[in-house]
Amino acid sequence: MQKQLELRLTGSGGQGLITAGIILAEAALKDNKNAIQTQSYGPEARGGASKAEVIISESDIDFPKVTLPNMVLSLTQVACNKYITDISEDGIIIVDETLELPEGLTASKVIKAPILRTARTEVGKEIVANIVALGLIVGLSNVVTKENLEKAILARIPRGTEDLNKMALQKGYELAKNY
Amino acid sequence: MQKQLELRLTGSGGQGLITAGIILAEAALKDNKNAIQTQSYGPEARGGASKAEVIISESDIDFPKVTLPNMVLSLTQVACNKYITDISEDGIIIVDETLELPEGLTASKVIKAPILRTARTEVGKEIVANIVALGLIVGLSNVVTKENLEKAILARIPRGTEDLNKMALQKGYELAKNY
Amino acid sequence: MNQPLVENYFRTDKLPHIWCPGCGHGIIMASIARAIDKLKLDKDKVCIVSGIGCSSRAPGYMDFNTLHTTHGRALAFATGVKLANPELEVIVIAGDGDLSAIGGNHLIHASRRNIGLTTICFNNNIYGMTGGQYSPTTPTHDKGTTAPYGNIDKPFDITKLAVGAGATFAAKGTVYHVNQLDKYIESAIKHKGFSLVEAISICPTYYGRKNKKGSVVDMMNFLKDSFVDHKVAEKLPPEKKQGKFLMGEFVNVEEPEYTELYDQIIEMFK
Amino acid sequence: MNQPLVENYFRTDKLPHIWCPGCGHGIIMASIARAIDKLKLDKDKVCIVSGIGCSSRAPGYMDFNTLHTTHGRALAFATGVKLANPELEVIVIAGDGDLSAIGGNHLIHASRRNIGLTTICFNNNIYGMTGGQYSPTTPTHDKGTTAPYGNIDKPFDITKLAVGAGATFAAKGTVYHVNQLDKYIESAIKHKGFSLVEAISICPTYYGRKNKKGSVVDMMNFLKDSFVDHKVAEKLPPEKKQGKFLMGEFVNVEEPEYTELYDQIIEMFK
Amino acid sequence: MAENRENLTIHIKEDWCKGCGICIAFCPKQVLGFNENGKVTMLDRENCIKCGMCQMRCPDFAIFLGGKEDV
Amino acid sequence: MAENRENLTIHIKEDWCKGCGICIAFCPKQVLGFNENGKVTMLDRENCIKCGMCQMRCPDFAIFLGGKEDV
Amino acid sequence: MSKTVKFLQGNEACVEGALMAGMRFYSGYPITPSTEIAELSAERLPRLGGKFIQMEDEIGGIAAAIGASLTGVKAMTATSGPGFSLKQENIGYAALAEIPLVIVNVQRGGPSTGLPTAPGQGDVMQAMWGTHGDHPVICLTPDSVKETFDLTVRAFNLAEKYRTPVILLTDEITGHMREKIEIPEVSEIEIFNRIRPEAGSDYKAYRVEEGDIVPKMADFGAGYRYHVTGLMHDETGFPSNSTQNAQKLMDRLMSKVSDHVDDIVDFEEFLMDDAEYMILAYGGTARTAKAVVKSLREEGVKVGLFRPITLWPFPEKKLLEYTGKIKDILVTELNYGQLKLEVERVVKSACSVRFYGKANGEIITPKELTDIFKEVL
Amino acid sequence: MSKTVKFLQGNEACVEGALMAGMRFYSGYPITPSTEIAELSAERLPRLGGKFIQMEDEIGGIAAAIGASLTGVKAMTATSGPGFSLKQENIGYAALAEIPLVIVNVQRGGPSTGLPTAPGQGDVMQAMWGTHGDHPVICLTPDSVKETFDLTVRAFNLAEKYRTPVILLTDEITGHMREKIEIPEVSEIEIFNRIRPEAGSDYKAYRVEEGDIVPKMADFGAGYRYHVTGLMHDETGFPSNSTQNAQKLMDRLMSKVSDHVDDIVDFEEFLMDDAEYMILAYGGTARTAKAVVKSLREEGVKVGLFRPITLWPFPEKKLLEYTGKIKDILVTELNYGQLKLEVERVVKSACSVRFYGKANGEIITPKELTDIFKEVL
Numbered sequence A, B: 001m002q003k004q005l006e007l008r009l010t011g012s013g014g015q016g017l018i019t020a021g022i023i024l025a026e027a028a029l030k031d032n033k034n035a036i037q038t039q040s041y042g043p044e045a046r047g048g049a050s051k052a053e054v055i056i057s058e059s060d061i062d063f064p065k066v067t068l069p070n071m072v073l074s075l076t077q078v079a080c081n082k083y084i085t086d087i088s089e090d091g092i093i094i095v096d097e098t099l100e101l102p103e104g105l106t107a108s109k110v111i112k113a114p115i116l117r118t119a120r121t122e123v124g125k126e127i128v129a130n131i132v133a134l135g136l137i138v139g140l141s142n143v144v145t146k147e148n149l150e151k152a153i154l155a156r157i158p159r160g161t162e163d164l165n166k167m168a169l170q171k172g173y174e175l176a177k178n179y
Numbered sequence C, D: 001m002n003q004p005l006v007e008n009y010f011r012t013d014k015l016p017h018i019w020c021p022g023c024g025h026g027i028i029m030a031s032i033a034r035a036i037d038k039l040k041l042d043k044d045k046v047c048i049v050s051g052i053g054c055s056s057r058a059p060g061y062m063d064f065n066t067l068h069t070t071h072g073r074a075l076a077f078a079t080g081v082k083l084a085n086p087e088l089e090v091i092v093i094a095g096d097g098d099l100s101a102i103g104g105n106h107l108i109h110a111s112r113r114n115i116g117l118t119t120i121c122f123n124n125n126i127y128g129m130t131g132g133q134y135s136p137t138t139p140t141h142d143k144g145t146t147a148p149y150g151n152i153d154k155p156f157d158i159t160k161l162a163v164g165a166g167a168t169f170a171a172k173g174t175v176y177h178v179n180q181l182d183k184y185i186e187s188a189i190k191h192k193g194f195s196l197v198e199a200i201s202i203c204p205t206y207y208g209r210k211n212k213k214g215s216v217v218d219m220m221n222f223l224k225d226s227f228v229d230h231k232v233a234e235k236l237p238p239e240k241k242q243g244k245f246l247m248g249e250f251v252n253v254e255e256p257e258y259t260e261l262y263d264q265i266i267e268m269f270k
Numbered sequence E, F: 001m002a003e004n005r006e007n008l009t010i011h012i013k014e015d016w017c018k019g020c021g022i023c024i025a026f027c028p029k030q031v032l033g034f035n036e037n038g039k040v041t042m043l044d045r046e047n048c049i050k051c052g053m054c055q056m057r058c059p060d061f062a063i064f065l066g067g068k069e070d071v
Numbered sequence G, H: 001m002s003k004t005v006k007f008l009q010g011n012e013a014c015v016e017g018a019l020m021a022g023m024r025f026y027s028g029y030p031i032t033p034s035t036e037i038a039e040l041s042a043e044r045l046p047r048l049g050g051k052f053i054q055m056e057d058e059i060g061g062i063a064a065a066i067g068a069s070l071t072g073v074k075a076m077t078a079t080s081g082p083g084f085s086l087k088q089e090n091i092g093y094a095a096l097a098e099i100p101l102v103i104v105n106v107q108r109g110g111p112s113t114g115l116p117t118a119p120g121q122g123d124v125m126q127a128m129w130g131t132h133g134d135h136p137v138i139c140l141t142p143d144s145v146k147e148t149f150d151l152t153v154r155a156f157n158l159a160e161k162y163r164t165p166v167i168l169l170t171d172e173i174t175g176h177m178r179e180k181i182e183i184p185e186v187s188e189i190e191i192f193n194r195i196r197p198e199a200g201s202d203y204k205a206y207r208v209e210e211g212d213i214v215p216k217m218a219d220f221g222a223g224y225r226y227h228v229t230g231l232m233h234d235e236t237g238f239p240s241n242s243t244q245n246a247q248k249l250m251d252r253l254m255s256k257v258s259d260h261v262d263d264i265v266d267f268e269e270f271l272m273d274d275a276e277y278m279i280l281a282y283g284g285t286a287r288t289a290k291a292v293v294k295s296l297r298e299e300g301v302k303v304g305l306f307r308p309i310t311l312w313p314f315p316e317k318k319l320l321e322y323t324g325k326i327k328d329i330l331v332t333e334l335n336y337g338q339l340k341l342e343v344e345r346v347v348k349s350a351c352s353v354r355f356y357g358k359a360n361g362e363i364i365t366p367k368e369l370t371d372i373f374k375e376v377l
Ligand SMILES: Cc1ncc(C[n+]2csc(CCOP(=O)(O)OP(=O)(O)O)c2C)c(N)n1
Pocket: C052, C053, C054, C055, C056, C070, C071, C094, C095, C096, C097, C098, C099, C122, C124, C126, C127, C128, C129, C130, C135, G029, G030, G031, G032, G058, G082, G083, G086, G113
């Protein structure tokens, strides 16, 4: 892992990607790393595209915003068009299988994964797509330890949904194995 | 007359002394002099003591406030106590006959005149005491010409009260002869 | 010879007050003191809050916890005082301009919230302190220095406004009808929740002069002749009601009081 | 295929609007356009003024002289527009927060003055734009992000408030009852003097979610089932009235309009 | 403060009286008047019924019913 | 705009439709439904009575009655 | 007195100037010591077909004036400290939306309710910085009744020319004193009216056309159906979140004043030609300073008065011309040294800057100021 | 994560700090990007026996907080630009009447409604000059979530110690970002409570007793029946028109801050020891500056960061210590150069002062700032 990892999670308002960003950052903290999470606000976010950004680093993080992400995730076409504009050359793009990628992107790896479908059909609730996505991201990058990711997830989710979320996480890890 | 003459007219809110100050200044303007009029405001003026100040000068008047008046007039005890504090050594103090003067004043001349009584009994309306006072002041000091004083008065007073005010002015001039 | 009421409830070293001869505000201020005396309130637990205006100078004379705020904001300050310490009996004194012009929003929201404040409006139908501009209660056609050709605004009925906003107690009285005024204020203070007493005052200096209302006594006589209790009025034949203004307790209902409701939330976590 | 109403009265290049799926605000905006169309107003002589809020974004979409002001101040800006040029048909669009929280004072004064402004309140019982804080119209016990334990405030009845302040036209409708809403808005625009139409809207995103009101359709069904015309309600047996909210034209009286009265003063000097 | 009216009488605080005339006009027995300074004065103490209306309506706390001893 | 209903039919502006479902739920004839993108679609044009309620209640100007020629 | 010579208060002269400049709308809320401006406007406006309205508060006062300005009339509002504070939000609105408007603040003793009937000059910095966010500011301050008239006219002209709110910052001294004033004929004064779009033009409400300083401004109701907002917007006037647009708009707003400082800035130099010492004063306090300069000159002291007439933009360039020549600047104002800070910033280390101020409701007397001045000799 | 480590937004940390400092009353009105402060206060306060109220507007928000403070509780209100403008009148009231109070302004892109969801630093001068009249000002600005916590605690302490409203001026950057924060135990932090009079003392509400900095403050309801007013007043608290009294009061108010600058002022010096160049930045922008300083240092450039933590009073003395040693100061902020003016005033001709700013809703990136910085090399 590089000294500083920058991630951008995008989708629509209700998909829980800001929570996913927070969880990821909190897992990093548990790993004794530093993390910063920011997000875009605006009336435009209303029902439209939403963006959460996370920076994870071994040392202090001064500048708080993502400049060139190492990893971008998109769950909706609108978000994908709006936010997958720049990515580091060795970066990874992850989008839901249903999306069309804009042209001319120079990422090292582009992954189209059935994130929404996995959540909907395999876990049974589309609402946990964000956790599936987390599993996929961490499965691919090991940006945080699996142990602490699970802890972080359990600390943020509503009581009574533990099993559901654990399953979603598992499915995400499994997805990762394909890429 | 000196280069710059400073007057202070004091009494209670309803006695028309601010109008008197304005009239005096306007008469000075008609005499081709310069004049500035200022007054004290404040909730305290409400039913309490009121103060109008006039500076008349042949040349420009820069500092607009009276510092050491050459002439102070008082129609009420409260105003007299509050505002007759300082006066130029060659200054003149004019108070209504009913007032007690504070001690230790070093004016060149102190005049107690029946201003209110003259207005009330000889003119018939106490409300024109301010005009009686103007007659008295100008009769004593010639600070403005009588011709222009009358013009200035007639320009400010309500229509229909011309004769009353002319009489008051006349009575003021007559009073002046006594001092 | 001392007057016990004055000695007990006023800061006598600040008296006489700055109000003009015949200004009705002094009458209302005394009425508030009598009501407090009648109710035997603990002086240390009474807080009087006002905005800016002739009327708003009252707290300076009254021997309680007194707060003279910014123009129109008395009810908002008072809301903070009351919510932070519901033990305090908070009484707000406000001119018609203070309460219904610049302060109108706080009036309707305090009414709506039903927070336990007693508001006494010193309504002289004019801005006194600034020298006679028309206020939101100046009757149509009357003059003010800013309405030289007669006011074209329709005046507020402040009592009705507060009721429209949800006030649970609202009464109107006059400085002529002092016995009744005492009672309205007493009931208003006793009332749990927001209460308003609109006390019609007189401003002989500005409103009176501008509108040729005659002497102080004439203005008092006008109040005497034109105000009738709304319950009495109900029974009058129409011709006798003509030109009359209604006074009395218009609304007095019990509803949950704001600070008590808040305390219930706090209780949940105890 | 074009929609004439949309093409004629909206800035189609700005559409689709920013409102959330199912937000009732679009329904009210269309209703205003239909009323304007019905009355055949000259577009160049219509001015739409709003404050700040989701609802207050409406003027940006409407093809008239449009003015998006500061939060709560739409009626004060509009008062200037109307008085300076009474020829203009001035319509004010305001959220419940905009109109009755920060803007409450301007509402009661515009009502009092009876100035010829038509005010359409987009009342979704919440602050939408800032993300779901309770507003002065949030029902008691309901939740907002700033009322996590349930709102303890008593809500305004905005229509009643305006009437208490002197409004000469006041009606209430809902985004479900669109035919009626069209009519209220039409009458309001036709009315000389100040008019208010309180249009009950829905905010599925914040109010709905926070208060478990179900889907957009559920929220519309709630309006359908709970609002009855006040004239119809009069004739219902008590048990049928229970839990119902009243809608309809509540007040519609003629009184001199402010800018006309002012013009009379000007006439005096001509 | 239910004092016995017998022992009460009208007191005037001339310093505070602003001469508005309210007490005089609305005294049911018309026992009050102005003095030469334009302040209130008791003209007819005998006929005063001690109703206290002058006190109630005086805006300046300048007239009131109080114990007789001081008179 | 008193057009003859005969010549009218429902038009859908899919771009503008946000899929709230209001028109579908309150269509008196239940002739509308969602398509796979979650947008409104006409399921049963025959039975549409052209009452225009979908148009009246659509918050997004995405469904409306218009001339038939374009269909 | 010839027919055009009058004896007026500064506040009255302000209204006379406003009417001559073309003010036809006034909306405000009374407050001492500005109230005469409202009162005289109420009396005069309807006689000229104009409108006066007393709003429910000062926020409403400025809001209504902005609304009126949009219909094409020249509008004004006047107030004092507490009201000026309340107007700040909408001053920023008018600046961003580029609404011509004159805002008068007759300064009294602050902060808060302070000394409502006494003079002060404590709102100098507030005139520049009172609202949130950067914004262009033009602020004029007169030292006499006559100049109050002149600057009111100028305030309207600048407002119209630069499409921006202009602040006339007077004080209780000049506002309430009465002085001789010769009122010119309309034909004698220059009056500037906003430039309106020509009929049929392809109107973009916030686009500056070639040769113009600001976008042409159409009257509401004149057939251009445009949009006005307090959000950042593009040339069409519609909200835009584009950072480029925002920067472009802000740069344009700021530079319409900063690029035209020479046109806007005004000041008086009194006996500065050979001066070794400068007294810098403005508004009512400048009268004291002028008296002092005159009397010191009689004593042979080479002192002059520099009087900023535009406080904002501050006459920086002119002041810098003097810093090499003079030994000391004595800044005097009725506050704790507000404009003094700007003077210090401008002159840097070029000469010493001294300060004499007061904030107790009194005005500074010639004697006081003379004594302080002489400390440097 | 140990039990006291949290991952919070700056706005959340503000509430945590406030609660730990003893805040038990919050009144305000929602506005982006400060709203989370209200929302979290609403949730937390009743659990601690405190009170939250959403008022009808921002004016009511600060008014209620002042009222609450008078009863003896620690009170706070939070807002952003437009609301901060509306609060100005009552900020002056609190300053004059000496009411302890914390006012948070989470700055967004202004002026007017501007860019409501974007960061800005355009209210720096407004924090100092926004209300009419001279008045004491304390204004703190954090650059991280942790510091937001710390400075909120400090804001309450200073408010209580100096009996004055204290402004916490944050921005959308720090307000909305989430960062690690270790929350201390109450016992670990210093908490200052206003000094109350002792029972039975001859209490004059506005008299400073020997050894005190400010008058002792009695709670309303505690048996001292005193008077509070926004008019100039004497030691007893009652209005007074005496000019001596007014001057005395104003001098005391102004000097309670100016005499204790050393106690109040705070700043960070980062790699300044051997620096030849200084970047001066604060708040969210200081994060960019720190990143730039670090990377320039790696290149061998002797540059350091000077970060004012108290914007007002400005750390003038400390800055002056550097002016002899360094060649250039680059001030960077999200506005058109507000604090830059103060820097210019302070450093005079001692070294060059450059400026890089933006006011378009974007934050300044390390790359931009590096490029600008290098122009001086
Ligand atoms: C913000 C603000 N605006 C205006 C004023 C000026 N002002 C002081 S009192 C007042 C009105 C007084 O009228 P009212 O409240 O009816 O009380 P009254 O003096 O008649 O008793 C006004 C406009 C002020 N002090 N502050």
